[in-house]
Amino acid sequence: MGALNPIAFKLGPFLVHWYGIIIASGAVLGVLLAINETKRQRVSADDIYDLVFWALPIGLIGARIYYVIFEWQYYSQHLNEIIAIWQGGIAIYGGLIAGGITLIVFCRQRSLSVWQVLDVVTPGIMLGQVIGRWGNFVNQEAFGAAVSRSFLQQLHLPNFIVQQMYIGGAYHQPTFLYESVWNFVGLILLLSLRHKRGLFKRGEIALSYAIWYSFGRFFVEGMRTDSLYLFGQVRVSQLLSLIIFIVMLSIFVYRRKQQKASNYLID
Template identity: 35%
Template sequence: MHQVLFYIGDFPVRSFGVMLSLGILAGLLVSYYVAKGQGRFQEEVLDLAFYAILGGLIGARIWEVMFSWDYYGSHLWQIPAIWNGGISVQGSVLGGLLAVIWYCRKNKTDIWPMLDTLAPGVLVGQAIGRLGCFLNGCCYGIPHQHLGVVYPAGTDAYYAFGAQPLFPAVLFEAAWDVLVLFLLLFIYKRKPFDGFIALSYFLFYSVGRFVLEFWRGDSLRTFMNFKAAQVSSAATVIIALALMFYLSNRQRRTVQKNRQKLNIKD
């Protein structure tokens, strides 16, 4: 792991910041590619990128600070220092989602098709960003002798567990993101209704995150000994399934109404 890739004078170029930036850029390019392939939303993807990125960064930091207030409450000057790590994927998705919804409502853009267009890019950004977490030595796993990685001194992982081999949870999460990405791209043109791709993203990512949290060594625990990320993942799965059911029924009712209109005309 290399927390600092190189120096420009006395300024350290940190691996986390570099990978985060590459993830944002790659995610934007993938979403634009998807939009171009369907001949829709190319300009909108570029226009809303700033708002989605800003909302994602703010949401990611607020989520992390909120669940780590024991530290940040006594280190207030560290709250804006996202270049040192300490942002949450789930907070990023929520903040970015709210920004996209705001943009779509303001510009009278169909929300569900837009979210479908953006979902593959989000997965690419998450996968690359998780590589930054690994290089930074954060978001580490529990001690594991067979699939363990020894983090160097100076990382959060070393501070927590020393030189013990730790399960590389973020690498597995990155791999899961890539797997879900290919699945969504495969079914994209076969989606039964608008919103199916976006909701599938929330569903599959949350299932993977819930499972991988059992091997995370840095997560906060909540009620019944579950972790905060598992609780939010479970809630996301329930909401995604409920919305899938709602949108599917709405699509079916729309099809039935159109058929009835055609029969009346005939």
């Protein structure tokens, strides 16, 4: 059995890629998860729909721009490929930065609490990431160093994953899977704990996600062979993960000391 076909089907002259289907599916399910939380958090579902209308496309553009900037040496010679996101090449951190800025502006215009809206949408973002990494799997990207087939089999992976990790004449570490599983574990923990009385304060769902994701991404990024680099030596996402981890953990601790008990999500 060879590698999976990245083309799902043809629609007239258009080719529909599995990558796009998977990314879109993750986005839709993430939105539904956020909408399901709006009543409990007393946030209007219409506000979330309106936010998604702006944040999703802007986040996607930001994710692509981020990637292109750090791969400019290539794209400067292939300008026609800049918009070819169906081939892969979108950076999660770029999307989170662009989407986060959009969310802040949106909340200010609607007089909404930024922290409250972040708490509502954060699990949906995590779910989107869990699913979206499988788009990298189909495209055979976001992988790690070469390993033996027996190494992959020792991880008790299904054969279709093992086979898809045969890239360029060698088997590779499925770092896409490591990150997807890490996010999935974090998502389950947040979904299990976020409604427990007296546990989380406003904004701590979002902060916990940022701390959890950046910690795991730091190590997964160190295993990847397709990292974006700064000055040719520093892995951009690894450096950014370290910064985010330190900053968000500091904010978490600071807010815990400053806020009153009345700020708990569920008293």
